[in-house]
Amino acid sequence: MTSQVEDLLLDRRLVFVTGKGGVGKTSIAAALAELAARSGRRTLVCEMDAKGALADALGADALEFEPREIEPNLFGMAMNTEDSLREYLRLFVKVPFLGKIGPLARTFDFVADAAPGVKEILAVGKLCHEVRERNYDVVIVDAEASGHIVAQIGAPHVIRNLVQVGMVRDQTDWMLDILHDPATTAVAIVTTPEEMPVNETLDLVDRLEDETGVAPTAVVANRVLSSWFDDDEMQLVSALGDHVDLLVEAVGKGAATVVAAAHIAEARRAIGAGHLERLRTGLRDAVGDVPMFEVPELFTRATGRRVVTLVADALESAEAT
Amino acid sequence: MAASLVSLLAAKEMVLVCGSGGVGKTTTAAAMGVAAATHTRGRVLVMTVDPARRLADALGVGALGNDATRVPDDAFVDAGVEPHGELWAAMLDTKAGWDELIRRHAPDAQLRDSVLANPLYQNITSRFVHSHDYLAMERLHELHTSGEWDLIIVDTPPSRNAISFLDAPGRMKEFFGSRLLKWLTVPYRSRLFTMASKPFYQVADRVLGSRFLQDIAEFFILFQTMEQGFVRHARQVERLLSDPRTTFVVVSTLEAAPTHEASYLARALARRELPLGAIVANRVLPRAFTAKAAGTSARKLGKAAGGELAPRLAGELGTDADAVEHVLGELSERFADVAIVATREAERQAELSELAPMLVTIPVLDRDVNELSDLAELARSFT
Structure with a gap:
């Protein structure tokens, strides 16, 4: 049986992984990258916000703009708009006096801050460039949080509207071709079964296609708590709680804590399940069917690189609901 | 050193609540407001950036806007709490905030209108120099100097870097002082603009197109007339941040990534010699x-x-x-x-407690925070 996640996401050439801060976007992006590399695809994974979380997740040294093979088939890079600009100037503008432009960082930081879409298009442009050059089978992007992703993916669109002439405008055409082709580009929105992440996901789903022309491909619900007990069993647990003295007598005074833990776990799971249900309904109402994959909360002693593998395993066998 | 978060709140006039996304920062800031209004007299304002609509509901204020709304005493009574002070809440609205700033700093009506009507104005203000951060700081300063509040609790904007808002005033100063701004605006003003003499322009022009650069330059020429007002304010905001009446509270859960971010934040504050009053660990499992x-x-x-x-x-x-x-x-x-x-x-809690004079834990709740009574329950951890 082939993996649904593979079919839906990894067979594309450019995969944006976004979501509200704190939902585990980076681990999902790293896990997708591992899965892609594992299946023999030459894979580039790119961290957009330069915080170093992706390198940490992959147990690699700090990533740089120049892609580096960190594992067989798995290349990593960190986006840097200044480097992207240098590369762009070198490749396309053929600027002969790059050194004379002065401190590029300060200069362009300023212009890029001021001019809408410039920073974003330098970032997205680099990704699209890698796709166009076919340097990799798939480029996986640990993208900006949902608040910024619309600006990023929508940058070529914005630039086209603002810039009337010039090279940048000309270049937006091929970028838009790549971004708007659902067979080429995918967007995966990561969320957790919590209130704010679910709200942000629904909000993003609403805006994404309208404002960028790129439709969301899949939603990944991360850290989904599994239930310990069904309803009948939960009643039994409650009944045990009423006879906790018998349990204490049999197994010691910690028994009450063990029963209390079951109640807390069940309450947390039920809250999460409610939010997931809201997400499902909301997705149906907003865009018809966006496949949703669940990744369970991993209770494990493992940390670092090992966690990514466990998440990759979970994704590989996940079935869309 | 304050003995509890409530006594810290009672001793300060401004509290900046920071932390990474998803840790319950907004909720915690609101709960701190409830705690302060419950235990101390005076007018308490919670300024939030992006509240869940339900949080506004929980506070009983409906939709939050740029203007402060008072949480009705009835809502406290319904929640089983008796307030000693007043609790108010407001939301930071970036667009409205910028318009207000332009109105305040513009030297005359004509200039004001030209800026507000500039086609790039909205796009630019929503992006440049981390405008959200800058506005939050501006607003804080304005609220503080208004003298209307005994305590202002600010839920800081979520951003790539959770303390970038601290740099916002400095960045604004630097922006106005930068050679770049002059480079960009002078040639268009003097009309003696020889592109060949400036490689930067030559490249920028080729890449972006001259019309676009000109639009930007026009905007900044207008904007520059407001330099004095902005720079003076930025200085005042910076002073306010290091004022002894101000304190910072870092919110985190005890998961790996948020803890990492929280300790980074705590160290960054220490490096800047800004006072960290407490770390609040949210959604903590029972120690038992x-x-x-x-x-x-x-x-x-x-x-x-x-x-x-x-x-x-x-x-x-x-x-x-x-x-x-x-x-x-x-x-x-x-x-x-x-x-x-x-x-x-427990390990991460020990790690964080080394970094602040006070570490407060909020136990994990068995429900979402929907009502004022839930905030009041969280607030119990602060006494």
């Missing part, structure tokens, strides 16, 4: 889960499940022994998972 007694009982439960215990309990409960055996076995096994998480949390 790490107790040896609990682990021992859980293990024994697994062993005892198959023996006498299940039938005995089943008899007592009037139910099937197999079902009881299954439940006992599961309880034993699953508890180990939770105990691991709780142990990790």
Whole structure:
């Protein structure tokens, strides 16, 4: 049986992984990258916000703009708009006096801050460039949080509207071709079964296609708590709680804590399940069917690189609901 | 050193609540507001950036806007709390905030209108120099100098870097002082603009097109007339941040990534010599889960499940022994998972407590925060 996640996401050439801060976007992006590399695809994974979380997740040294093979088939890079600009100037503008432009960082930081879409298009442009050059089978992007992703993916669109002439405008055409082709580009929105992440996901789903022309491909619900007990069993647990003295007598005074833990776990799971249900309904109402994959909360002693593998395993066998 | 978060709140005039996304920063800021208004007299304002609509509902203020709204005393009474002070809430609206700033700093009406009408104005203000951060700082300053509030609690904007808002005033100063701004605006003003002499322009022009650069330059020429106002304010905001009446509170959960971010934040504040009053650890599992007694009982439960215990309990409960055996076995096994998480949390809590004069924990709730009574329950951890 082939993996649904593979079919839906990894067979594309450019995969944006976004979501509200704190939902585990980076681990999902790293896990997708591992899965892609594992299946023999030459894979580039790119961290957009330069915080170093992706390198940490992959147990690699700090990533740089120049892609580096960190594992067989798995290349990593960190986006840097200044480097992207240098590369762009070198490749396309053929600027002969790059050194004379002065401190590029300060200069362009300023212009890029001021001019809408410039920073974003330098970032997205680099990704699209890698796709166009076919340097990799798939480029996986640990993208900006949902608040910024619309600006990023929508940058070529914005630039086209603002810039009337010039090279940048000309270049937006091929970028838009790549971004708007659902067979080429995918967007995966990561969320957790919590209130704010679910709200942000629904909000993003609403805006994404309208404002960028790129439709969301899949939603990944991360850290989904599994239930310990069904309803009948939960009643039994409650009944045990009423006879906790018998349990204490049999197994010691910690028994009450063990029963209390079951109640807390069940309450947390039920809250999460409610939010997931809201997400499902909301997705149906907003865009018809966006496949949703669940990744369970991993209770494990493992940390670092090992966690990514466990998440990759979970994704590989996940079935869309 | 304050003995509790409530006494810290009572001693300060401004509290900046920071932390990474998803840790319950906004909720915690609101709960701090509830705690302050419950225990101290005076007018307390919670300024939030992006509240869940339900949080506004929880505060009983409906939709939050740029203007402060008072949380009705009735809402406190319904929540079983008796307020000593007043609690108000406001939301930071970036667009409205910028328009207000332009109105305030513009030297005349004509200039004001030209800026507001500039086609790039909205696009630019929503992006440049981290305008959200800058506005939050501006607003804080304005609210503080208004003298209307005894305590202002600010839920800081979420951003790539959770303390970038601290740099916002400095960045604004630097922006106006930068050679770049002059480079960009002078040539268009003097009309003696020879592109060939400036490689930067040559490249920028080729890449972006001259019309676009000109639009930007026009905007900044207008904007530059407001330099004085902006720079003076930026200085005042910076002073306010390091004022002894200001304190910072870092909010985190005890998960790996948020803890990492929180310790980074705490160190960054220390480096800037800004006062960190407390770290609040949110959604903390009961410490009892790490107790040896609990682990021992859980293990024994697994062993005892198959023996006498299940039938005995089943008899007592009037139910099937197999079902009881299954439940006992599961309880034993699953508890180990939770105990691991709780142990990790305890380690991270110890790590964080080294970094602040006070570490406050809020226990995990068995429900979402929907009502003022929920905020009041969180606030109990602050006394």
